[in-house]
Amino acid sequence: MTTTSEPPLQLTAGEQLVRPSTSLGVLSRPKGEVGWKSWLFTVDHKRIGIMYGAAALLFLVVGGIEALLIRLQLAVPGGNVLSEDAYNQVFTMHGVTMVFLVIMPMAAAFANYLLPLQIGARDVAFPRLNAFSLWAFLAGGIFLNTSWFLGGAPDGGWFGYAPNSGLVFSPSHGMDFYALGLQITGIASLVSAINLITTVLNMRAPGMTLFRMPVLTWMLLVVQFLLLFAIPVITVALFLLSFDRLFGANFFNVAAGADPLLWQHLFWIFGHPEVYILILPAFGIMSEVIPVFSRKPIFGYPFMVFSGIAIGFMGWGVWAHHMFTSGIGPVSVAVFSLSTMFIAVPTGVKILNWLATMWGGRLRFTTAMLYSVGAVAMFTIGGLSGVTHAISPADTQQTDTYYIVAHFHYVIFGGSLMGMLSGLYFWWPKAFGYKLNERLGKVGFWVLLVGFNLTFGPMHILGLQGMSRRIHSYAADSGFNLWNAVATAGSFVIAVGVLLFFWNIGLSRRRARGAPPLGPDPWDARALEWMTASPVPTHNFDREITVTRQDEFWHRKWGYDENGKVVRIAPTAEVAHDGSAKGVHLPSPSYWPVVVALGLPFVAYGLIYNLWITGVGALLILGGLYAWVFEPPDDPEDQAHDDHHESDPSGDTGNGADGGGSQDHNGGSADGDGARPLAAAGAPAGPAAESSGNQP
Amino acid sequence: MSDVASPETTVSAPAATGHTAAAHPPTTTGLTHNKLAMWLFLGSECLLFGALIATYMFAKSRLPAGELGPNDVFDIPFTSVSSFVLLMSSLTMVLALSALNRGEERNFRVWIVATALLGGTFIAGQVYEFTVFYNLGLGYTTNIFGSAFYTLTGFHGAHVTIGIVMLMSTLVSSVRGRLSPRNAETVELIGLYWHFVDIVWILIFTIIYLFPQ
């Protein structure tokens, strides 16, 4: 029930840089730095970030294959690659997979890997909760996809409008998997949001004020707040749906007087903030990449920050633009129509600031830069078509046509995914110590860009010509043949582009073997994460960094001469850390996050099939939580100054205090400045307590 | 040069917070991770219960005439008493915390037990109420009001139950001598949760029970 708090940083312990690993009396803690166990039980934010990214890429292939099936089916009129039923499952899962299992976790990958680094922290606030988030997300994603083999995937569309998603109209278990699976990934996102907000607010390096944080950190922070407040809304919506389906409740039972629009409101109150959850991380990435390769600081930093915050805020007031034709009444339509339009303003500010950043720069068109600039260009197209939807009368001609499909692929694929691909090329050397091949990367970019526009450009035309979305087939005389064929061709060009990316990973990895190690700062970049070795050592920074301005790292390398010209003041190697610090205390790996996360899909299967399985899941969760609570986040025995409760490792944990936290009150403070080189970079939890209420 | 004039709103120096603050190494805000996290969680819960309450209000407004509704089942005097009981548990909760802060272990235990008992009484009342409603013919699937009512109050009841379990665990650790003013924050955070559950009931009691139907 209590302790999940982890004081990751303040302790100096151990002779070498290893995680403490000793017995807890019951089970020995996981140990080791290599091998699968070191990944499965890790609590290191970087490994967790990498695993998030890997999972997202895996699901990208899954969602992409689903997309290719859609395109194959629609290549010619009356296609018969898929049955109606299969088609409905495929497009539903395509949407769900891409949104919840690709873009969101990819954003989580960047957030996990980079947030602590960008603010100069040792780890996130709650490393074990962080691991839990990862595994819960993965459990949810896998759970969702097992539905394919268990009688059919969800078939209600990604926004699952009631009553079509109800038991009567969707009698297979598909929509149960949808409701429960998204519930699980929702828990993961919520926990992670709390964790990351705490990290940003509480663990910044000395001098790292909010307005010195990199724009990426800012955008990720805004996203975590959006998640914090949006997830509970869909949680409730999904509960209502599940209760209707599983227990016969009447929330969407029209015969009992219910109104199906309730689902739409709840879904889109979540759903619209969700689309900004998808795009803001990419905006953040672009705001890191473009300055570096323009050799200029970001233009209008405060405006970049405030426009991001403004987008986050305004995103809450526009949800019903998805419901212009739902019959919400002309007044509601008018209000939401106007509020939606004005979101173009802060977004436009961002676009123009990126352009202004490039203005007068020395643009180096690396692959990362190409993707970022491509994302600016493509997102603008999607944003502009978004404004034409916001004009509600016009939207009555557009809703549920391919014009909408074009809009959201331009913003999501062209904005979010391209932005994230940019981020992958940019930070790949940071995470793995070698660059992805630039030449292949550039070829890949152009292939992807061409394929993307071939696929989704024609959809604007198709939509305006009246082609509905979510149709498994169209008549030969509807006039849709040509552009559908083009779109299908384009989607395979995209597939080539994506395959090139994967090939690039393999190739670069092979080539990097035996190559000399890459420096900490291959791009001559600006933010703190570039100030430590690549790949980032487990302990992040060797020394605490005191921040005195934005782009601290850059300013340590570069200064101005008397004419105001930029001159080098220190070689990078001198400024950056080499990752050689010893004796940095690291939080210990743990079994329990995995165990608790594993319990979740069991509970869900049980609700669908047999409550006994739920029992097993509940046992896993409760047992895992219990063990979690009694496991000190840091292994006490390893700590020289651990002057109490070694004999009873459960220490204070029964009431929520944990070993790590209490050490500080006693021995911890004995550390002088030098003894706690990393102390201030991160925060200790003090007497730890976190109610299990934090893990709904 | 690089800093565009920017308002700096955060605390970069350690600020003392909480009773044990002096011993804390600094966090940027001066707040412990746990406390920040708890408040974030409570902020998030606002939207959860908000959605449930809104769903209830909406459902009630759509209840077809002639169906079993709030007027047919509610027993306001009874619910008033159990609401009062829950409200008072918030008092005993703060008293427990304050006792712990002063290091009065025994008083702490007394107040914690009182809090848990009051919470338990509330839950018992709810179980009783549900039984009565059920016997009056209002099942979970009976109509849209039944579904919404049981879902909302059920979620709340589950929160109270979790709260009770947490209270009991602090009691256990106190008895085992592991609780001291030093880690009073644990209790403070559980208290926050407990009070939050209480204010949710303040809303529910007024909106669901007392508003003229």
Added chain:
Amino acid sequence: MGTGGGRAGRRGGRVVRRLSLILVALAVALIVAGCADEHPLDTLTPAGPDAEEINDLFFPVLGVAIIVFFLVQGAIIYLAVRYRARRRAAAAAAGTDGDESDDLYGDEEYPEQVHGNLRLELAWTIVPTILLTVISVFTLISLVELNKVSAAEDDLRVTVVGQQWWWEFQYHLDGDTETPPDIVTANEMVIPVGQQVPLEITSRDVIHSFWVPRLNGKKDAVPGRTHPWVIEADEPGRYMGVCQEYCGLSHAYMRNYTVVLTQAEWNEWVEGQLVDAVPLEPGDPGYEGQEVFLANCANCHVVNGVTDVNLDGVPDGMDDYDGDNGDDDITSALVAGAAPNLTHLASRTTFAGSIFDLYEDRAKRIPYLEVAERGYLNRGDLEAWIRNAPERKANDADGARGMTAFPGLSDGEIDALVEYLTTLR
């Protein structure tokens, strides 16, 4: 932004230029080709006042969007060309493959460091705001315009009912939607030209959306709710519509037509529709078919005057098709509780969610009112439909929606049925 440097780059440039020329030419050709097709659902060729109103709003906004598009994309291309860092000649000569960007760009290349410019920021906050404010004014005007109902209280009013996966149209000639409808038809809504017809849109099962793109925007058909809408056409003709909200298996097969007739023709159509069918006597052509029909089909389908359940009132029709406030055993087999009224089937030109033609192609050139006499029956599709409807149009395995298959009917019986159906004019 090519990858090669030096001479290779120049050669590359030429190739790229030639390639892009070809691409542009191809694109133009494709667009021209694409536009040559017929687009029955085109949103950009309005044929009614509402659709026109919408387009008059949409095109200017699209114009603004296109201008912004060119400005932004133009700026990107300009910046990319103008400020692109030149690689150091030495690096290019050394033939490095562009992978080591550190070596390729000199330190001296740091440009002036500009952090921002308040005036610019304000400019690009304020200008879009003004632009959007103007747009929103026009949006509001259009909204008001589109919500105006000019029809009188007692003018024709049509209740549109969506269900899986066809449309029912209930005509209230006196505009009173509380009373039972005067005419009930399926999939083809016939209206007089130049007259605004108020609609009341609802559904019997899941959410559908009624949309005839060339006449007006769409409106969702939500069970339990009735949404007002209007439809009006400037010219007589046949306007295709589709169900526009995902509604399950055969969502793609849920179309409809709005047939617009001159006032005189429309009056004639109404008169025809108001007449009930006459039960056939033995010896009448189609009599055998009627018997088969009564034995197999009358469970679900109504033929006014023939099946024992008459059209005596259809309120909103969730599960109460005949308005007797009881479950209708005729249709309780279906989730939606209803099947198309077949009284005047033969006067329609399409069937089953308007996905099949009832008459061969040339019917499209026959005046609407004369199809039943002069049309050439599309026997193939109709027979196939009767024999095994789910094969032609997916429905659920539970048999609770859509039409069931009749594997037991002999060829003769099917012929008889078809013959009978053609008598239902």
Added chain:
Amino acid sequence: MTQTPSVPTEAAEDVQPADAETEDVAAEHDAEHEHPSDRQYVKVALILGALTALEVATYFESVHHLGDAALYALLVVLMVLKFIYVVAWFMHLKFDSVILRRIFVAGIVLALGVYLVMLTAFRIWGA
């Protein structure tokens, strides 16, 4: 326990002192962070009890001549008062960091905002 050999903090030229606002917050914080006494808690509880009693009283006809609108208003005011008392005193939000206050208020304001708009769109008021 070993010490890392490196310098404790990485000295960049001038570590900016915590700016004015920061210190204010901290100071204010220290000053204010006195826990209310038990007596105050009991007082708050009494007020809460009284407010509840008032609320319940409305159920017993007494104020029904006021009409529904006034009754709603009264109940809402009482409810909000109770809410604020608990949050401010029992949950210490009155005394705690502004950050916490902002987080919680953000949640409440957002919830109120979106759900009231939703219910308004459903036109449930006045039904």
